Amino acid sequence: MTKEENEKRLSYLKGIVLSMPEKPGSYQFYDDEHNIIYVGKAKKLKSRVSSYFHKEVDRFKTKVLVSKIHDLSYTVVNTEEDALLLENSLIKKYNPRYNVLLKDGKTYPSICVTNEMYPRIFKTRTINKRFGTYYGPYSHISSMYAILDLIKKLYKPRTCRLPLNRESILQGKFKPCLEYHIHNCDGPCIDRQSYDNYQHNIAQAREILKGKTREVQRMLYEEMQTAAEELRFEDAEVLKNRYLALDSFCAKSEVVSHTITDVDVFTIVDDDSRKNAFINYIHVMNGTINQSFTFEYKRKLDESDQELLLTAIPEIRQRFQSHAKEVIVPFEMDWKLADATFFIPQRGDKKSLLDLSEMNGKQYKFDRLKQAEKLNPEQKQTRLMKELQEKLQLPKLPYRIECFDNSNISGSDAVAGCVVFKAMKPSKSDYRKYNIKTVEGPDDYASMQEVVRRRYSRMMEEDPEALPDLIITDGGLGQMSVVRAVIEGELGLQIPIAGLAKDSRHRTNELLYGNPPLTIGLDVKSELFHALTRIQDEVHRYAISFHRDKRSKHALHSTLDDVRGIGPKTREALMSHFKSVKRVESADIQQLTEVIGHSKAQLVYNFFHPESSEVK
Numbered sequence: 001m002t003k004e005e006n007e008k009r010l011s012y013l014k015g016i017v018l019s020m021p022e023k024p025g026s027y028q029f030y031d032d033e034h035n036i037i038y039v040g041k042a043k044k045l046k047s048r049v050s051s052y053f054h055k056e057v058d059r060f061k062t063k064v065l066v067s068k069i070h071d072l073s074y075t076v077v078n079t080e081e082d083a084l085l086l087e088n089s090l091i092k093k094y095n096p097r098y099n100v101l102l103k104d105g106k107t108y109p110s111i112c113v114t115n116e117m118y119p120r121i122f123k124t125r126t127i128n129k130r131f132g133t134y135y136g137p138y139s140h141i142s143s144m145y146a147i148l149d150l151i152k153k154l155y156k157p158r159t160c161r162l163p164l165n166r167e168s169i170l171q172g173k174f175k176p177c178l179e180y181h182i183h184n185c186d187g188p189c190i191d192r193q194s195y196d197n198y199q200h201n202i203a204q205a206r207e208i209l210k211g212k213t214r215e216v217q218r219m220l221y222e223e224m225q226t227a228a229e230e231l232r233f234e235d236a237e238v239l240k241n242r243y244l245a246l247d248s249f250c251a252k253s254e255v256v257s258h259t260i261t262d263v264d265v266f267t268i269v270d271d272d273s274r275k276n277a278f279i280n281y282i283h284v285m286n287g288t289i290n291q292s293f294t295f296e297y298k299r300k301l302d303e304s305d306q307e308l309l310l311t312a313i314p315e316i317r318q319r320f321q322s323h324a325k326e327v328i329v330p331f332e333m334d335w336k337l338a339d340a341t342f343f344i345p346q347r348g349d350k351k352s353l354l355d356l357s358e359m360n361g362k363q364y365k366f367d368r369l370k371q372a373e374k375l376n377p378e379q380k381q382t383r384l385m386k387e388l389q390e391k392l393q394l395p396k397l398p399y400r401i402e403c404f405d406n407s408n409i410s411g412s413d414a415v416a417g418c419v420v421f422k423a424m425k426p427s428k429s430d431y432r433k434y435n436i437k438t439v440e441g442p443d444d445y446a447s448m449q450e451v452v453r454r455r456y457s458r459m460m461e462e463d464p465e466a467l468p469d470l471i472i473t474d475g476g477l478g479q480m481s482v483v484r485a486v487i488e489g490e491l492g493l494q495i496p497i498a499g500l501a502k503d504s505r506h507r508t509n510e511l512l513y514g515n516p517p518l519t520i521g522l523d524v525k526s527e528l529f530h531a532l533t534r535i536q537d538e539v540h541r542y543a544i545s546f547h548r549d550k551r552s553k554h555a556l557h558s559t560l561d562d563v564r565g566i567g568p569k570t571r572e573a574l575m576s577h578f579k580s581v582k583r584v585e586s587a588d589i590q591q592l593t594e595v596i597g598h599s600k601a602q603l604v605y606n607f608f609h610p611e612s613s614e615v616k
Contacts, residue, residue, distance in 0.1 A: 009070060014053050016072055020046040023076050024083040026090060029098075030071040038065060038098040041087040043080050043335075061301045065098050081338030088314045100311050101298040108293075109144060110136030111209055118164040118188050118195075119202050121157045123148065135209040137320075138291075151208060154242045155201035156185050164189055208246075211285030217246050260284050264340070265328040265353050266313055268305050269361035271369075272383070275299055278368075279312045280361035282353060283322055291320055294364035310335055328354055380527075381424040387528050388470075391520050392513045394496055398470040399423060403539040404483075405474040406436075406447045407547035414439065415550060416451040417543035420468070421535055433546045445482045448473075452486045456493065468495060474536055476501035477517055484515065500536050508533050560584065565603045570596050574604070584608070 001009075022044045029038040042048030052066050077083050091099050109123045114132040123144060127134055138144035151157065158164075162174055174189040186193035207216045220243040227236035265282040276298050283291035295316065297308055310333060317324075317340075325340050328350055333342045345351040369383075385397050392398075401421045406414070420430035434454065439446045459466055471487070473479035480499040487493050498520075499512040511520040511532065522529050560571045560581060577595045578584045584592075585608045592601035 010053060013069060013072060014050075017046060017050045017053060020049060020074060021076060022046050024078070024080045025074055025076040026083055026086040027072060027074040028090065029065070029069045029096075030073070031068050032070045034071060036090075036094045036096050037068060038096050039087055039090045039094065041080075041083045041335075043083070045074055045076065049074070061098075065301060079338065081336055084310070084314055084335055085338065088311070088318075091311075092315070098300045100300060100303060100308060108137035109141065110134045110138065111144065111148065113202065113206060113209070116164070117166070118158060118198055120159065120161075121148070121151055121202075121205060122159075133206070137293075147208065150245065151205045152184070153245055155205050157202065157205065158185055158188060160185075160189070162189055166195065211283075211288060211290035213246060213288065214286045217243060220246065260349060260353075261286055262324045263326050263328060263350070263353070264313075264317060264322055264324040265357045266309060266316075267330050267354060267357040267361050268309050269358065269365055270305070271365060274302075277305065277308050278361045278365045279309060279316070280357045280364065281316050281320070282357045282360070283320060283324065284353065292360060293320075294361055296364075296368070306331065306333060309333070313337070328357075330354060330358070378423070384424050384528055384531050388532075391511075391522060391528070392470075392496065392498060394470065396469060398496075400466075400468045401470045401472060401535065402468040403472040403474060403535050404448060404451060405539040405543040406444050406451075407543040414442075414447055415543065415547045416447060417539055417546055418451070418455060419535065419539040419542050421538075424531055426538060431542060433542075435550075444475075445478060448479060449482050449486050452483050453490065456487065456491055460491065460493075467493065471495055471497045472532070472535060473497065473499045474539055475499055476512060480512060480517055500532060508536060560604075563604055563607045566596075566600055570600055 024043050025041075025045045027040050027042065027045060027049050028036050029040075031037050040048070049072065052062070052069075075086060077086055109125050110127065112120075112122055112124045112132045112134050114120045115130075119132070124134075136144065159179055160177055164174070168174065169189060169191050172190075176187050176190050176192075177185075179185040180187045180190075180192075186198075188195070188198050204216050204219065207213075220239055224236050224239035224243060227233075227239060263284045265280075265284065267280050269278045269280070271277065276296055278294055278296055280294045281291070282289055293316075295312065297312060299308065303311075309329065313327065313329075314337070316322075317327075323339065327337065327340050327342050328345060329342050331344065336342075343350070345354055385399065388394070389397050399422060401424075402418055403421075404416060404418050406416045414436035416434040416436060418432045418434070420427045422430075432455065434451045436447045436450060438450050456467070471483060473483055476499050480497055484497055487495050487497065496513070499517060500508050501510050501512055503509045509524060511522050511529070512518065513520050560566070560574065563571075573596055574584050574592075575581075578587060584604065589601055589605050592604055595601075596604070
């Protein structure tokens with residue numbers, strides 16, 4: 001599009017905006033093919049729509065949207081509540097490209113009560129409102145089956161698909177099935193259960209499905225008392241068993257407060273990238289939570305939490321057919337609902353409900369993250385590297401991390417190890433072992449400086465691109481200072497240096513970074529802290545193993561190993577005959593010759609008696 005064409009497009013759009021009223025309504029943006037690409041709502045149409053064209057748009061995605069608008073239309077309504085509902089219906093109808101997207105790939109099951117003369121009750125994933133009344137959907141399958149089992153136990157609705165009607169039943173056209181004989185059905189097909197009684201049971205089952213279990217309990221109690229007064233003790237016993245079964249079911253369900261009769265609860269939790277958001281919905285009926293769902297919404301234009309929640313609430317309430325007059329939310333909402341009011345609790349049972357909803361949203365986010373990381377393990381490593389980069393404010397992602405550790409016993413057999421982690425995973429081919437050469441005695445700081453100097457001096461000469469993105473020292477302030485003195489002071493490198501400090505019990509308890517070093521706020525139970533301690537444990541294991549191997553070789557070393565010209569069999573023969581190196585040293589040439597021959601005896605004798613150049 002040329003500059004002239006773009007100016008003409010904007011002039012056309014601004015002309016439409018000038019004629020728009022300052023009334024509530026919904027507006028629609030169209031692309032060059034006249035497809036709806038965005039649907040919005042406004043309390044004042046002219047002010048809201050003009051903001052897209054008459055002032056600088058801060059957000060990049062909104063700029064992209066504006067660049068694709070070639071036409072717009074609007075619909076005026078009477079109230080802001082109507083504007084909200086109209087926007088929701090248009091989004092559902094046209095599914096515009098730049099509107100918030102509900103990422104819901106699941107079809108949750110519902111419970112259907114059919115419209116037949118003798119209704120059936122069963123679970124289904126197919127919704128056809130002409131076929132029956134649907135309750136749900138249910139995200140927790142176990143909860144749905146618990147309700148179905150309760151209804152089956154209390155009211156025994158039929159499970160057969162016979163076309164039952166009064167005329168056919170009276171004519172005796174049907175025979176009872178196995179369900180009748182095992183007492184799972186009271187036999188309406190053979191008129192053993194009256195039509196009125198069956199309808200009464202179904203009516204109570206509907207109330208349970210609506211969540212009105214306490215009301216059904218009250219009805220059952222009143223019916224039980226009436227049956228007892230009329231001396232219908234068998235009927236009273238049946239009603240009593242139903243009452244107790246329903247009471248047991250209510251005790252197992254989560255009761256919040258009997259004073260909370262019909263309430264919707266909504267909370268929103270962002271993912272780490274703010275590209276998606278997780279909106280949790282809880283419905284409370286008669287003090288019992290009977291619905292709990294978490295939906296994932298994808299942002300298209302960097303919508304705020306309030307904008308996203310405002311879009312989701314009418315859609316979710318419509319999906320669950322909720323008519324609650326009170327909607328609990330975590331923050332102020334600028335808009336109003338036509339049939340309900342928003343409420344922000346500060347304390348009490350309703351605040352507990354809000355906290356519970358937020359906890360469910362966070363758990364759903366955590367579960368989705370774990371599921372994604374199972375499918376793509378590299379995603380977890382990238383997340384940990386980004387988290388570490390943010391915590392330490394590093395200039396780039398710490399892809400290559402190196403960690404050092406020393407090992408010695410009172411300065412003897414002093415060694416050091418360097419482990420390398422790439423993408424938070426050990427790269428064992430890059431591990432290196434170092435024998436301490438210039439330090440005498442147990443001086444960990446000097447040993448650390450020697451190793452760091454040797455490693456990075458050589459790396460600068462051979463492969464500067466292999467320099468690490470982060471160095472982690474196995475120690476606190478002291479170790480960090482001596483490493484920095486070499487890295488920055490001697491070698492002139494700018495490599496970030498962090499330290500893992502330990503407490504009095506020799507347990508790693510904090511991450512240090514900066515100059516001067518500061519403690520970085522990091523939960524010791526977090527995944528990132530565990531990843532860093534794994535690096536620390538690995539370098540410690542590596543250095544200790546190297547030191548142990550060196551000590552073992554030193555302990556097994558014999559003076560005879562230093563005699564040039566004799567091999568393992570000769571040494572074995574000498575030790576077998578003389579039993580010790582000291583006796584070999586004190587033996588004369590004749591004794592040695594008898595065991596290993598003259599030429600080898602000469603070599604051994606000359607080694608222990610260097611002052612004698614030849615045997616006399």
